[in-house]
Amino acid sequence: MTLLTEAPLTAAERNRAYADTLGWGARLAEVRRALNPRRTAWDDAALVTETSKWQARTGLAADGVLGPTTWAYLRVAAGLDPDPAISAQLPAQGPGFYADGPRERHFARPETVRALLATALGWHDARPGGPRIGFREISVRGGGPVTGHGSHRLGLDVDIRPVRADGKEAPALWNQPGYSQSLTQELVDRLHGNGVLPVHFILFNDPHVRGVRKWDGHDNHLHVRFRPPVPARPSAAVPPASGVRATDALGTLVAPGSAPPYRFTPDDLLWTARFLVGETGGSRAGAEQAAVVWAMLNRYGLLTRSRYPSFHAFLRAYSTPLQPVLRNWRATRRAARQDDFVPIGGMFGPPAPPGVQMGQRQxxxxxxxxxxxxxxAAARSVAVRALTGGLANPVGNATEFGSTRVYFHDRYGRYPGQEEWQRFTERFAAGRRWTWIGPVPGLDQLGNTFFVQNRLAGLAPRAVRVLPP
Incomplete structure (x- = not known):
């Protein structure tokens, strides 16, 4: 077993996990309809293809994965949920512009309104005498379907009148008298250079205007689509009580079996870093740190999801440095030999021998x-990489670890040599129906030795995965 870069999950595999953890699997028919209402044959590959196409049209990274960002936009576009961000209403008029058409269709994202106002202000500074820019339909409050449009659902699409040569603030067709190609080109240039929100595309049919695409039905207006800002997701927000500074969204744990995928939380991140300090010292970011974290990810994903509601609750129960009062009498007896041992509570009962005081090290x-x-910093770095899918797994499906060197010392009163330690480790594993993972280049197992339960032998290598956010 070597420290190799793991093959990334395919888009279809990530979608199967996100269907559960984000909840869109329960609304699959509506999702498919929103992606492509004309498609009738669907499978995993078709979902990836249509998601990628929708992402490309929308201005998102076209990876075919219906993850948190894509779902945040698609659910709004499909009319499944309103988006409170689409609540900024473009003023009826202002320097350099007027808003024409129904006022209930002039709602947008704040970034979109700022981009339009910045464009109009630059236009006004250059042409204070007019004509003003004629902004028309954008979106309805909260977003979603708009009668008469296939788009205008996300507060990012704006219809704008071409500029007339005669100064009138009225409709114009690019191929009829009254239209100004030069002024419309200036408008297109100012939209692209608004400085607030990048333009994804502009649809307009004058073949001599640069920076636009031809599209049926766009002789009398420019259809501007701005690129979407990355939405703020609840999973990316860190509660102040956790003590964790704000970070990017965390990943999702997926494992074989019936348990649903698990989305990591800021508390998981905090306790993972504490776990690393307790188990490895936390001052390095090497193979040992990756190994102990992956053993815990494996154990939680494969064995203990049903017992613990969160990953951090599992860590705090399993790891002796994270237990307020040590649960195991043998671990307590070892800790009691240290000068900083703090007695807490009473004495352990049988099967512990008499006189073992409960407690924990200070x-x-x-x-x-x-x-x-x-x-x-090293512990924080490893924790972030582990919980965002960026940490390679050096221990396969190992779910157990402990210091067999210490166990040898507890039994014989001395530390073993290398060959003696290896024989003891193999016998120790066999007695528990485990298998030692064997030597791993770069991983010193004298401190922590790693084992796979024999009942997990039939699993694919590295069966537990962490999907990036």
Whole structure:
């Protein structure tokens, strides 16, 4: 087993996971209708293809994955949910512009309104005597379908009148008298250079105007589509109480079996970093740190999802440095030999021998209270990479780890040599129906040794995956 870069999940595999974790799988018929209402034959590959096409039309990265950003826009475009961001109404008039048509169709995203106002202000500065730009339909409040349009659903599409040569603020056709090609070209240039929101495309049929595309039905207006801003997602917002600074959205854990995918939270990120400090010291970002995190991701994904509602709750129960009071009497007896041991509670009962005092080391009590910004940078870095899908897995499907070197010392009162340690490790694993993963280049297992449960032997290598956000 080597430290290799893992093959990325395919778009179809990521979609199958996101269908559950984002909830759009329960509305698949509506999703397909929104992507392409004319398509009748659907499978995983068709969903990737149509998602990619929709993303390209919308101005999103066309990867075919219906992930958090794409779903945030598609659900609005499909009319499934309103978007409160589409609530900025373009004023009826202002420097350099007027808004024509029904006022209830002049709602947009704030960025779109700012882009239009910036364009109009530049136009006004250059041409204070007019004519003004004629903005027409944008979207309805909250977005969604608009009668008479296949687009205008996301607060990003704006219809604009071509500029007339006679100064009138009235309709114009590009191929009829009254139309000014030079002024319309200037308008197109100013839209592209608005400085607020990039233009995705402009549809207009004058073949001599640069920066536009020809499209049926666009002789008498310019259809401008701005690129969508990345929406703020609840998963990307970090609650102040967690102590974690704001970061990008976290990834999603997927594993074979019936358990649904699990979306990581800021609390998961915080406790993963604390876990790394407790288990590895947290001062390095190497193979050992990746190994212990992946053993925990594997264990949670394959074995304990049904017992713990969150990844951080699992970490806090499993990892002895994260337990307020140590659960295991053997671990407690070892901890009690340290000068910073703090007695908490009473004594362990059978099967523990008499006199084993419950408690925890003070260093771990302090660790459990340490805020994000005071945790080592290496631990924070590994935690972020692990929970956003950027950390390679060096231990396969290992779900168990522990220091067999320490276990040897506990039994024999001395530390083993290399060959002696390896024989002891293999016997230790066999006694628990585990298999030692064997030597891994770059991974020192004298501190933490990694094992795969024999019942997991039939799984594909690296069965648990973390989808990027």
């Amino acid at each position: 260093r771990y009590i302090a660790l459990q209270r340490l805020p994000w910004e005071r945790l080592p």
